Amino acid sequence: MQKLREISIPDSEKMQKVISLCKRRGFIFQSSEIYGGLKSAYDYGPLGVELKRNIMNEWWKAMVYQREDVVGLDASILMHPKVWQASGHLACFSDPLVDCLNCKERFRPDKAPRAKPGEEVEFVEGGKKRGRKRRALVERDYVCPNCGCPELSPERHFHLMFRTFLGPVDMLEELVEVVDRNRGLSRAELKEAVASVLERNSVYLRPETAQAMFVQFLNIQKSMSMKIPFGIAQMGKSFRNEVTVKHYIFRSCEFEQMELEFFVEPGTQEEWLEYWKEERLKWYRKFANRPEMFRAREHTPQELAHYADKCYDIEYRYPWGWDELEGVASRTDYDLRKHSEASGVKIEYFDPTKKNEKTGKMGVRYTPYVIEPAAGATRSVLVYLLDAYAEEEPPEEGKSGRTVLRLHPRLAPFKVAVFPLVKKDGMPELARKIVQEFFEAGIHAKYDEQHAIGRRYLRHDEVGTPFCLTVDGQSFEDETVTIRYRDTREQRRIKIREALDVVKKELSREEK
RNA sequence: GCGGCUGUAGCUCAAUGGUAGAGCACUAGCCUUCCAAGCUAGUGAUGUCGGUUCGAUUCCGAUCAGCCGCUCCA
Numbered sequence: 001m002q003k004l005r006e007i008s009i010p011d012s013e014k015m016q017k018v019i020s021l022c023k024r025r026g027f028i029f030q031s032s033e034i035y036g037g038l039k040s041a042y043d044y045g046p047l048g049v050e051l052k053r054n055i056m057n058e059w060w061k062a063m064v065y066q067r068e069d070v071v072g073l074d075a076s077i078l079m080h081p082k083v084w085q086a087s088g089h090l091a092c093f094s095d096p097l098v099d100c101l102n103c104k105e106r107f108r109p110d111k112a113p114r115a116k117p118g119e120e121v122e123f124v125e126g127g128k129k130r131g132r133k134r135r136a137l138v139e140r141d142y143v144c145p146n147c148g149c150p151e152l153s154p155e156r157h158f159h160l161m162f163r164t165f166l167g168p169v170d171m172l173e174e175l176v177e178v179v180d181r182n183r184g185l186s187r188a189e190l191k192e193a194v195a196s197v198l199e200r201n202s203v204y205l206r207p208e209t210a211q212a213m214f215v216q217f218l219n220i221q222k223s224m225s226m227k228i229p230f231g232i233a234q235m236g237k238s239f240r241n242e243v244t245v246k247h248y249i250f251r252s253c254e255f256e257q258m259e260l261e262f263f264v265e266p267g268t269q270e271e272w273l274e275y276w277k278e279e280r281l282k283w284y285r286k287f288a289n290r291p292e293m294f295r296a297r298e299h300t301p302q303e304l305a306h307y308a309d310k311c312y313d314i315e316y317r318y319p320w321g322w323d324e325l326e327g328v329a330s331r332t333d334y335d336l337r338k339h340s341e342a343s344g345v346k347i348e349y350f351d352p353t354k355k356n357e358k359t360g361k362m363g364v365r366y367t368p369y370v371i372e373p374a375a376g377a378t379r380s381v382l383v384y385l386l387d388a389y390a391e392e393e394p395p396e397e398g399k400s401g402r403t404v405l406r407l408h409p410r411l412a413p414f415k416v417a418v419f420p421l422v423k424k425d426g427m428p429e430l431a432r433k434i435v436q437e438f439f440e441a442g443i444h445a446k447y448d449e450q451h452a453i454g455r456r457y458l459r460h461d462e463v464g465t466p467f468c469l470t471v472d473g474q475s476f477e478d479e480t481v482t483i484r485y486r487d488t489r490e491q492r493r494i495k496i497r498e499a500l501d502v503v504k505k506e507l508s509r510e511e512k
Numbered sequence: 513g514c515g516g517c518u519g520u521a522g523c524u525c526a527a528u529g530g531u532a533g534a535g536c537a538c539u540a541g542c543c544u545u546c547c548a549a550g551c552u553a554g555u556g557a558u559g560u561c562g563g564u565u566c567g568a569u570u571c572c573g574a575u576c577a578g579c580c581g582c583u584c585c586a
Contacts (some may be wrong), residue, residue, distance in 0.1 A: 016579090024523055024537085036559055036576045088586070099513070108584085146582095160586085166550095243513075243584040251585075305586060324585095400548050421545055454547030461547095472545060482546070489547070 004489065007391040007401075011319035018389050019248055025463050027051065027385070027413075040245030040252040044433065047463055048381070050413035050444065052256070055287075055380050056235050058410060059258045062283055063233040070231040070260065071224050075212030077237065078203050086342035087211050087335065088307075089161060090204075099153040100144035102465065109155060112142040117181030123148040125209065162239045162253075163198075171201050202219040205239040210372060213261040214335040217347055221263075228368055230273065230348050231262035235377060247320060247379050256377035261348070263368035266333065270310070272371045273330045277312045280326055280373050284380075286510065287408040288387050293317040294325070307334035314375075316383045325383055326375040327488065333367040340367070384411055388464060395489065400454070406487055409507050414465040416503050417446045419456050421472040431471040434481070437500055443507075461486055467503055 009017065022028040026186055027048035031041035064072050084090045098109055115121065115138045122135050124147060165171065168495050178193050185193070201337040206212070213220075213232040220232055235258045245251050264272045277296050285291035299311040314326040340347040347367065354364040388405040409415060418435040419429030428449055438445035446465070448456050453470065460468055468484040474493075475481055481499060484491040 019578095020523065030577080033559095033577095037578085039577075092586090161519095240585085244582095246585095248578095307586085395547090402548085419546095425545090427545095452544065452547085452549070454549090457547050459548085470546065472543095484546080491546075 004395055005393040006500050007186060007393055009391060010391075014319040014386065014389070015248060017391075018385050021389070021405075021462065022048065022385065027463075034114060040242075041254060042220070042249050042252065044381075047413040051383050051384070051407070051411060054411045054413075055384065056256075056258060058287070059283075059375065059377070060233065060235065063231070063260055065259075069226075069229060070262070071220060071226065073213055073217065073220065073232050073234045074187065074236065075209070075234065077239075078164075078208050079206060079212060081203055083211050083339075084161065084204055084207075086338045087214075088338070088399055089207055089211075098155050100147060100149055101151040101153060109140075109142055112145045113148070114141060114227060115143045115150065117141060121148060121150055123150075148346045160241045160243075161207050161242060164205065165201045166203040167201065170333075171197060172277075207238050207240050208238050208374070209234045209257050209259045210277050210374065211263060211335070213259070214339055214347075214370075216337060217263070218345070221349065228351065229262065229264045229268070231260050233258075233260045235259075247318070247382075249382050250323070252378070255379075257509050258375040258377045258380075260373045262371040262373070264371060265351070266366060266369045269330045269332070269369045271370060273310055273312070273328065276371050276373045277314070277328045280314055280375070284316075284325070284383075287384060287411055289406050290387055293387065295322070296328070297322070307331050316386075318383075318386065324376075325379050326373060328371070328373045331339070331370045331372050333369050335370065351364050400458065402458050402461050404461040404486065407464035407466070409466040409509070412464040412466050413444065414446045414460070414463065415467070415507060416441050417448055417456070417460045417465045417468045419447075419453060419468060421453055421470055422450055423449050425473065426476065427471045427473075430475060431469075432504055434469060434471070434496060434499060438503070441500055441504075443500075443503065447471070457484060457489075467506065 023030075025047060026045040029043045029045055030037045031043050032038045060072070063070050079092075082381075096209075098112075117138050117140065119138045120135050121138055121143060122133055123144075124133055136150050140150070140152065143150045144152065174197055175194060178197055179190065182190050182193050212230050214232055217230075220226065221230070236256065237254060239256050240251055242251055245253065249255075260276075262272060262276065262386055281294060281296055284294045288294065295315050296312045297315055299308070299313065304311055307327045309332050311327060311329040312330060313324045315322045316325045336347045344494075348365050349368050350363060350365050352363045355362055356364050383407070384407060386442075388407045390406055391403050392405050394401045405412075418431045418437060418438070431449070432447055435445050435447040446460075448460075450456070451459075457468055464486070466486045468486075470482045470484065470491075472482065475496065479496050480493045481496055482491045483494050483499070483502065504508040
């Protein structure tokens, strides 16, 4: 057997290499590139769309098809604005921020050091460690947390939800009229008047898929006769005006989520949280070459969101360190309760099998608690690309090293490539006949006759194609082809009529 | 949003105030019976806008985008 020696790649170079491969081989392109690109927006090319879709299909399979207690949902991205009022996103997503005019620090006023208005304070010019000292009067009840300077920009709100407007009528006229009518007002009052026009017409692109599952809880539970515990699964795009976008597709303003809301009886949330944490960790590791690169980390009390009583982050060891991939949160009954209060609709579950302690009769009514495993689909794409990317030294003298994507066969964009050894003697025709069988079976396959055979193997290694079938002279004598394995570079002969089954069998293997 | 660095062909990189070059890749053809062989020919680039200049890819400014750090990330 050939010895395949992997070249170790420093973390500092890994992202560059993966990004470059993704562009070169049609996985991921920058959005609107010919216009100079758009901040943190990326397009999934012909191979990227396959990888992303394969990951999402595997998630759907594990969440919905392979269990009885979860059903699916595909909600609209635009929802009634009251949804976001009730969920708290409208308020929380617009924290005021302030810039320090001295050291350029940006911070939240509520987290800044307190000070007395009118007091004189000393600070270093430019915010450096040493330098000329200056004094100034405190105007507000806080100073810059970095340099202590009281000279600050106005408090500004940063809306983290994308606002848009429903309805074809342009509100420009209305706005002009409001401004015109209120000429005498102060700036603050005018701002409020304009804001109210905007608010009245605004809808928002969802910042998470979760809320639709809470809002449709009753419809789904009743129409499908679901009994608690049960879950609702949804995949789709969400949008956030992130202050800082980072690390390629890791944090972008438009991203794709795979979320499960799993409703449980109050009091059982802890065990279900543990259950889902383990399930999700297992799921990620199933498709990975390096399962040890995934871990679950419990949130510290400081990190915990206001709606959660406990939360795990499923983290991956990215080239920049451990970072989030999925959050598995115990959200209590916060969301259902909020929507119940805001809408006036009683969102409860009636369990006829439990005895009511108070009345002694059968049947208990309660607001379910929810466990939320919320995964990043686009983050998963990055994670599996990083996990799969490898470079190898030449297996022996005179041969070539290679770059290989060791993707799980079910995640790989092409499942199989079919080649004629050379472009003559009827080999292309036979190879095309074989590839046609895969087309008809719905297995994504690629016919390739360009360049020499070795180059074709290596090109398909680079995009993660797990199996290559090659027609040669012998194929016409005994109806066999060679199957060549991506991970080992080994090959063996199989009967042509068995080729489809051999590939199918490899694809159905659970473990990587 | 701040600070630092960066932007030349699909990729990796070179050069210059005066005709922008290579390797790889790609295309066509020849050759080729299992791991990036060879030969011939070919396509293809200075992120965008503006300024200085006789002339700017080079100098300056703005802008867009990327990387690193800070900040942010209910």
